[in-house]
Every structure is written in C-alpha cells, then in structure tokens.
Amino acid sequence: MSKNMFGLVNGLRQTVRVATKVNAATGLRNAPQITMTRFYHEKVIDHYQNPRNVGSLNKNDADVGTGLVGAPACGDVMRLQIKVDEATGIIQDVKFKTFGCGSAIASSSYVTELVKGKSLDDALKIKNTIIAKELSLPPVKLHCSMLAEDAIKSAVKDYKSKRKGIKPTLGAEAAATAATAATAATA
Amino acid sequence: MAITTLPPSYFALFPKSFPKGGPPADGFSINERSLRREFRSIQSQSHPDIAANGDKDVSALINRAYQIIRNPYLRVAHFIQLNHPSKVDITEDDIAKKYIAEVQGTSPQASIAYKEMLMAVMEAHESLELANTESDLDQLSEENNERINQSETTINKLLAANPIDWDHLIMEAIALKYWVNISNAIRDWEPGKSIHLTH
Numbered sequence: 001m002s003k004n005m006f007g008l009v010n011g012l013r014q015t016v017r018v019a020t021k022v023n024a025a026t027g028l029r030n031a032p033q034i035t036m037t038r039f040y041h042e043k044v045i046d047h048y049q050n051p052r053n054v055g056s057l058n059k060n061d062a063d064v065g066t067g068l069v070g071a072p073a074c075g076d077v078m079r080l081q082i083k084v085d086e087a088t089g090i091i092q093d094v095k096f097k098t099f100g101c102g103s104a105i106a107s108s109s110y111v112t113e114l115v116k117g118k119s120l121d122d123a124l125k126i127k128n129t130i131i132a133k134e135l136s137l138p139p140v141k142l143h144c145s146m147l148a149e150d151a152i153k154s155a156v157k158d159y160k161s162k163r164k165g166i167k168p169t170l171g172a173e174a175a176a177t178a179a180t181a182a183t184a185a186t187a
Numbered sequence: 188m189a190i191t192t193l194p195p196s197y198f199a200l201f202p203k204s205f206p207k208g209g210p211p212a213d214g215f216s217i218n219e220r221s222l223r224r225e226f227r228s229i230q231s232q233s234h235p236d237i238a239a240n241g242d243k244d245v246s247a248l249i250n251r252a253y254q255i256i257r258n259p260y261l262r263v264a265h266f267i268q269l270n271h272p273s274k275v276d277i278t279e280d281d282i283a284k285k286y287i288a289e290v291q292g293t294s295p296q297a298s299i300a301y302k303e304m305l306m307a308v309m310e311a312h313e314s315l316e317l318a319n320t321e322s323d324l325d326q327l328s329e330e331n332n333e334r335i336n337q338s339e340t341t342i343n344k345l346l347a348a349n350p351i352d353w354d355h356l357i358m359e360a361i362a363l364k365y366w367v368n369i370s371n372a373i374r375d376w377e378p379g380k381s382i383h384l385t386h
Contacts, residue, residue, distance in 0.1 A: 068302065068305050068306060068309065069305070070305050070308065070365065071280055072277070072280060072283035072284060072287060072361045072364060073277075073278050073279060073280035073283050073364070074280070074364075074368075075308075075364040075365045075367065075368035076368075077305055077308050077309050077312065077365070079309055097309070097313075099308075099309070099312040099372075143280040143281075146280070
C-alpha cells in the first residue's frame with residue numbers, strides 16, 4: 001500500500017518538449033530539437049518510483065531514534081527512523097515516510113541508503129548539498145533535500161536523548177558525559 | 188508582472204471585500220463567494236479578452252492577488268509580509284525555519300507543541316493514504332476543515348490584539364500551511380492514485 005503512493009512518475013512533472021521545424025531550403029524536417037523545461041535526473045525518478053526503505057520502526061524501542069521534521073514553506077513532512085547497534089553506534093536499519101513532492105521523496109529515499117551502515121557521527125556529517133548534488137536537483141528544489149538532512153539530525157538527537165539515561169562508565173565517552181554533567185550542574 | 192521585494196497590498200485591490208484596506212481593520216476571514224464575485228467583476232474591466240481597454244499586467248496582478256487572498260495560508264503570509272516590523276516573507280523556507288527554531292527554543296512546551304502538530308500532520312496524511320473509498324474521505328475532510336476553521340479563529344484573535352504577537356501569528360500561519368496541504372491532498376484524492384503534493 002505504501003508502494004502505491006509513490007507510483008506515479010508523471011507526478012514529477014517532467015516536461016520535455018519536442019519541437020520539429022521544417023527546413024525552408026530542403027522542405028524536410030530537421031532533427032527534433034528537444035527543449036527541457038524541467039528535467040529530472042534519472043536517479044531522482046528511480047528513487048521516486050522505487051523508494052528504498054519505506055516504512056516504520058517501533059519508536060518505543062530503546063535502540064530506535066525517530067526524527068519528525070517539516071518543510072514549513074512547502075508543508076512537506078518526513079519521518080526518519082534509525083535503528084542503532086548499541087555496542088558499535090552503527091546505524092543498522094533505517095526507515096522513512098515522506099509526504100511531499102517528488103524531490104522530497106527522492107531525497108529521503110536516497111538519504112536512507114546513505115546512512116545505513118554509518119556511525120552516528122558520520123551520519124550527522126551528511127549535508128543537503130551532497131544529496132542535491134547526487135540527485136542533480138534543480139536550485140528551486142534544493143530545500144527539499146534539506147528536509148532529509150534535518151530528519152537525520154532529528155533522529156540522531158532523539159536516539160541520543162533516549163540513551164542519556166544509560167551512561168557509559170568507561171572510555172572517552174564516559175569522560176565526556178561526566179564533563180557535560182558537570183557543566184550542566186554549574187549552569 | 189515584476190514582483191518587487193515588497194508587494195503592494197493585495198487586499199486594497201478588493202475594496203468591497205476589504206473596505207478598510209485589509210486586516211486587521213477588516214477581519215481576516217473572507218466570504219469566498221463574495222470575494223469571487225468581486226474578483227470577476229474587477230476582472231471583467233481589466234481582462235484584455237473581455238474589456239476593450241483591458242491591461243494584461245493589471246489583469247495578471249488581480250489574478251495573483253485573488254489566488255493569494257482566497258488561500259488562508261497565503262493570505263496570512265501576505266498580511267505578515269505587509270505588516271511585520273521586519274516585513275518577513277514566511278513563504279521562504281529558511282525564514283520560516285528560523286522562526287520555528289526561535290520559538291522552539293523559548294520553552295520545552297513550545298517545542299513539544301510544534302512536534303505534536305507535525306505528528307498530527309503525519310497522521311492525517313497516513314489516514315488519507317489508507318482511504319479506500321470516497322466516503323472514507325468525508326471524515327478526514329471534516330476533521331481537516333475543523334482544523335482550518337480553528338486556525339482562522341486563532342489568527343483572527345491574534346490580529347485583534349495590539350500589539351500583535353508576531354511569533355505566535357507566524358507559528359499559526361506555518362501550521363495552517365500544513366492543513367491547507369492536507370486539504371489539497373484530500374481534494375485531489377482518487378481511488379488507487381498516489382498522493383502527490385505539488386507546490
């Protein structure tokens with residue numbers, strides 16, 4: 001059923017005009033001239049038609065972080081969930097659901113492929129410009145990829161806040177946690 | 188028509204609907220039918236296909252004004268751009284996000300309120316996705332119309348206050364955008380057709 005909602009490729013409004021002109025001298029038609037009003041990269045269409053990792057994870061699980069973000073100017077919404085290996089901090093599984101335009105859905109889908117297998121820190125380094133470049137999004141659609149970047153940040157933040165209750169007792173992370181706690185106490 | 192950084196008041200183009208030049212002096216809510224009637228009557232004097240001395244630029248401006256005023260989200264955004272001390276255009280994504288971040292930072296309650304709003308948006312879209320028949324839409328449509336009505340009531344109240352609580356108004360306007368989108372998705376719904384939001 002969720003596949004159903006992403007089915008329409010013409011929703012991407014790919015407009016290709018084929019113009020033929022008659023050559024005055026020969027009376028023959030020239031080769032068609034193709035002008036594109038808005039041409040989407042095939043990767044966008046692929047991710048839009050066959051979005052990867054659509055669905056949801058149990059948001060109540062301790063190892064699942066949920067990010068829910070919106071693009072206020074478009075009214076698009078995206079939910080991104082990550083399942084993190086608690087020992088290694090590696091993102092094992094990721095699911096998303098986006099209600100928005102074709103570029104927003106494609107960006108969301110692409111980003112799920114990008115974060116799978118990454119550490120939380122590396123996932124946080126993903127910038128919307130990378131997504132937009134990879135999908136060759138036109139400038140007017142740049143903010144659609146921003147939704148995906150926001151969603152990762154929000155999901156990682158949610159996961160980390162869930163883990164706050166369980167403090168590490170050893171290693172660099174433990175020292176960092178202790179330092180944060182000390183700062184918080186004095187603040 | 189060239190859009191300058193600050194557009195003229197679109198409200199002023201419809202003196203019958205907005206005799207005092209627009210909100211806040213006039214109410215925020217509109218009577219759609221009488222606005223439509225006024226729009227057609229003005230357009231009959233300026234549309235180049237109808238009027239002998241019609242002007243294509245004026246006609247385009249009136250069209251644009253009508254599209255903005257009849258949509259409650261665009262209407263409040265236009266009001267904000269005209270009257271906000273910094274003349275902000277909240278239809279710009281980064282500007283709207285800046286306000287959301289600011290308001291979310293003010294209190295945990297404000298942050299939770301925004302999250303809850305997004306959850307309601309997500310839920311409404313998911314319900315629409317699960318709809319099988321036209322009749323399934325009725326309830327969703329009713330719920331959403333109620334949200335839009337409530338939002339317009341809130342906006343009316345906020346506009347009546349002096350001074351206006353701009354942050355609150357902007358957050359309400361942003362929420363309205365999500366509800367208007369759901370409205371459009373319900374309107375465009377067809378059995379078995381994918382949900383696709385265009386903007």
